[in-house]
Amino acid sequence: MNFRPRQADEEPEINLIPLIDVLLVILIFLAATTSFTRYSQLQLALPQANAEAQESDTLGMAISQQGIYALDGQLLSGVTAQDLAQALSIAAQGRDDAILVINADAQATHESVVRAMEAARLAGIARVNFATQSSP
Template sequence: MNFRRRLPDDELEINLIPLIDVLLVILIFLAATTSFTRYQQMKVSLPEARADALAEPEALNIAISQEGLYALEGRLLPGTTAADIAQALAAAAEGRPDAVLVINADAHSTHESVLRVMEAARQAGISRVNFATRSPR
């Protein structure tokens, strides 16, 4: 005796539209929250300068080496602090009210060593600072 009632055989089907909607929402969420790291890996190539060189008779030349050593007018400076460089610049610029400082920095010298020379020039009262560049080949 079979007391169970037989239900008509319905075919089971999977509705794909809600599944696609959910996947699209997840895809939009992932695209919106992804961090772009290519800006952190950007390599910067600084341009070369092309300008007419004007020789100024009152220009003081200071060179900065890759190791962070300083040479004023071809003579190595004993100190590497801003105060030491400022003292040497003030002595060299004595009697030159409109002295111009030309910084010849090595391409691999640190940014800190160039800023140290600029700070020393400010302390020595030299307001005109130029940078020497090489011409493009």
């Protein structure tokens, strides 16, 4: 160990050999752990959607937070599944493939939404959709 004071003309040296050794070890580690396998890709024929076409056979059922039902803008007096099924079957008359779109409030109970689905089953409506709202 040299404890003598440094002269003004001596400049500090940076030894690069240990740095190069560390970099080579990292490079070898990365090369050894990298996988070079190719993943096979699936060939899919995806269906095309036409977003502008509106289906005319849709029935809209709204469910409020308090469990009040409305079918196509008309309030329904009954709250049982049989009352709702009767209103749905009347509204679906003459429509071959009616679709029920349920617009439920975020605070509506699970029971009221399931009751609407049960009413659709009793009315013979096989297609039930749920309307959602995207968050801003």
